Amino acid sequence: MFTLSPSPLNRDTLLTSLSDNGAGAVVVFEGWVRNHNEGKQVSSLEYQVYSELAMKEGQKILLEAMEKFNLKAARAGHRFGHLQLGEVAIWIGATAAHRDDAFKATRFIIDEIKHRLPVWKKEHYVHEKPEWVFCKHHHHHVHFEEAEYYKKQSSLVLQSKLKVSRVLVVGAGGLGCPALVGLTQAGVGTIGILDFDRIHISNIHRQSLYSSNLVGEKKVHVARNRLQELNPFIQLEAIDARVDSENVLKLLMGYDLILDCTDNMQTKYLLMDACFQIRLPLISASVFKQEGQIRTFIPGSEHGCLRCHLLQTPDDSLLGNCNDSGVLGVTTNVLGSIQASEALAFLEKGTNSTHSHSLFLNLSDLSQLKIKNSRNTSCITCEGRGLLSNSDFEVGTEKLLEECVQLLDIRKLHDLDIELFKNSTVPVVLCCERGIRSKKITMRLRAEGHDHFYSLKGGACSL
Amino acid sequence: MKSVEIRYFALFREKAGKDNETLEVSVSTYLELYEYLSKRYDFGLPGDMIHLAVDDEFTHINLPIADKARIVFIPPVAGG
Numbered sequence: 001m002f003t004l005s006p007s008p009l010n011r012d013t014l015l016t017s018l019s020d021n022g023a024g025a026v027v028v029f030e031g032w033v034r035n036h037n038e039g040k041q042v043s044s045l046e047y048q049v050y051s052e053l054a055m056k057e058g059q060k061i062l063l064e065a066m067e068k069f070n071l072k073a074a075r076a077g078h079r080f081g082h083l084q085l086g087e088v089a090i091w092i093g094a095t096a097a098h099r100d101d102a103f104k105a106t107r108f109i110i111d112e113i114k115h116r117l118p119v120w121k122k123e124h125y126v127h128e129k130p131e132w133v134f135c136k137h138h139h140h141h142v143h144f145e146e147a148e149y150y151k152k153q154s155s156l157v158l159q160s161k162l163k164v165s166r167v168l169v170v171g172a173g174g175l176g177c178p179a180l181v182g183l184t185q186a187g188v189g190t191i192g193i194l195d196f197d198r199i200h201i202s203n204i205h206r207q208s209l210y211s212s213n214l215v216g217e218k219k220v221h222v223a224r225n226r227l228q229e230l231n232p233f234i235q236l237e238a239i240d241a242r243v244d245s246e247n248v249l250k251l252l253m254g255y256d257l258i259l260d261c262t263d264n265m266q267t268k269y270l271l272m273d274a275c276f277q278i279r280l281p282l283i284s285a286s287v288f289k290q291e292g293q294i295r296t297f298i299p300g301s302e303h304g305c306l307r308c309h310l311l312q313t314p315d316d317s318l319l320g321n322c323n324d325s326g327v328l329g330v331t332t333n334v335l336g337s338i339q340a341s342e343a344l345a346f347l348e349k350g351t352n353s354t355h356s357h358s359l360f361l362n363l364s365d366l367s368q369l370k371i372k373n374s375r376n377t378s379c380i381t382c383e384g385r386g387l388l389s390n391s392d393f394e395v396g397t398e399k400l401l402e403e404c405v406q407l408l409d410i411r412k413l414h415d416l417d418i419e420l421f422k423n424s425t426v427p428v429v430l431c432c433e434r435g436i437r438s439k440k441i442t443m444r445l446r447a448e449g450h451d452h453f454y455s456l457k458g459g460a461c462s463l
Numbered sequence: 464m465k466s467v468e469i470r471y472f473a474l475f476r477e478k479a480g481k482d483n484e485t486l487e488v489s490v491s492t493y494l495e496l497y498e499y500l501s502k503r504y505d506f507g508l509p510g511d512m513i514h515l516a517v518d519d520e521f522t523h524i525n526l527p528i529a530d531k532a533r534i535v536f537i538p539p540v541a542g543g
Contacts, residue, residue: 048472048473048476050470050472050516050535050537052519053516053519053520053521053535056519056520057521114540114541115540116540117540118472118514118516118535118537118540119540119541120472120473120474120538120540120541121541122473132473132474132477132538132541133541134538134539134540134541233511
């Protein structure tokens with residue numbers, strides 16, 4: 001519970017209200033009025049508060065802490081009005097089963113309050129005129145000039161163009177961290193950070209936005225704070241979500257460019273399908289062992305998409321990923337940085353090198369390969385008519401049992417025979433030997449608007 | 464023209480010399496309104512450092528102004 005108070009805070013009452021036999025730790029933080037600040041002798045402090053919003057925001061911060069750190073309870077009280085030296089300006093207490101959570105939560109609450117609560121502080125001095133003070137920790141930009149920040153790059157980029165650009169980075173991991181750092185430092189005006197994951201100790205050897213004392217925290221929040229410190233002149237949006245075919249369009253909408261820094265084929269293809277559907281440029285990178293590849297997709301151009309030559313989404317189980325084939329920090333950092341560099345080039349010129357040619361880079365011998373990207377003129381994805389997910393219309397055997405469907409064995413049927421089922425009133429599940437041909441046909445039929453067709457995943461082999 | 468109510472806090476309250484005022488405005492976004500007021504009262508803080516609350520909810524400063532909005536421009540905060 002959050003409170004605002006014009007009179008002195010009662011520490012005993014606040015602490016007693018947290019009593020709980022299930023709690024193994026309470027961590028209390030008190031902020032006091034001290035007699036000096038930045039070389040000046042302080043005589044007293046005056047707090048002003050926008051109470052309607054401060055109450056809401058304070059309560060929200062406590063709820064966030066409760067959820068984030070699995071707390072038993074959290075309380076905070078903030079004074080307003082005129083305070084004398086030694087008075088308690090803020091009291092925060094958090095209880096949890098274990099001390100680590102309680103420590104982290106209390107720290108989190110004070111940091112968020114400092115950052116978000118609409119409360120202002122006027123310092124009265126012994127020898128000088130009183131002054132409104134800003135929280136220096138979060139507002140370095142009060143003291144620095146934006147032009148000075150970009151001074152060393154001003155001859156290389158069009159800063160005003162970057163400032164109005166909006167880029168979404170999907171995945172704040174091995175590729176995402178360096179890509180985000182690159183975009184942040186360059187001064188891309190608005191950057192969205194999209195991830196659902198928490199920091200794991202095995203991430204830190206390659207994901208330089210995180211550190212071992214932050215294991216367990218949500219990546220998007222840590223990344224946002226760290227990046228804001230790197231560049232106080234840009235807007236950062238932390239989006240804590242997992243991309244799926246339901247939410248993808250909503251998540252991507254409103255950005256000028258998407259960076260795919262994810263680690264699995266399902267998501268990569270989903271992002272690409274979505275970008276072609278709403279005509280958003282996309283820069284996609286992947287890493288395998290010491291090799292990496294990067295490609296830029298611009299819907300409507302002559303350089304095509306991944307489905308031009310391979311209709312199906314590759315099965316993740318057939319490919320390596322970081323978890324089983326191994327990955328080095330230097331590799332993801334190089335590739336993520338190239339992605340950011342390609343993004344900057346695109347934002348400035350509307351195209352870049354990896355649009356016409358995919359780049360394959362091998363760090364073990366520094367060899368590189370550039371392969372021309374071409375378009376298959378009958379590709380439905382390029383036309384923006386591709387479906388948003390392979391998984392939606394691929395069904396398992398449970399669908400056959402749970403719902404009233406018609407199972408159609410197409411192994412001995414011609415494509416034209418299947419057309420006869422276009423007017424079926426019940427869902428039709430196509431089944432071939434391994435689920436490959438059925439999927440292809442289903443995708444084609446659905447692109448024509450026949451949404452009642454499904455493909456049996458794995459085909460007859462799975463029955 | 465839209466009618467808006469603006470409340471001032473901290474530094475802005477002192478610079479404006481008042482707690483609140485009601486204005487008829489013709490500018491289109493909150494940022495434009497802030498820039499106008501900043502010039503008028505010499506707030507001395509650039510628009511990109513300011514947060515905005517409309518009807519007691521945080522909102523984005525680039526949005527168009529709603530009629531009858533209750534607006535608070537929030538200078539950098541210093542709680543705790």
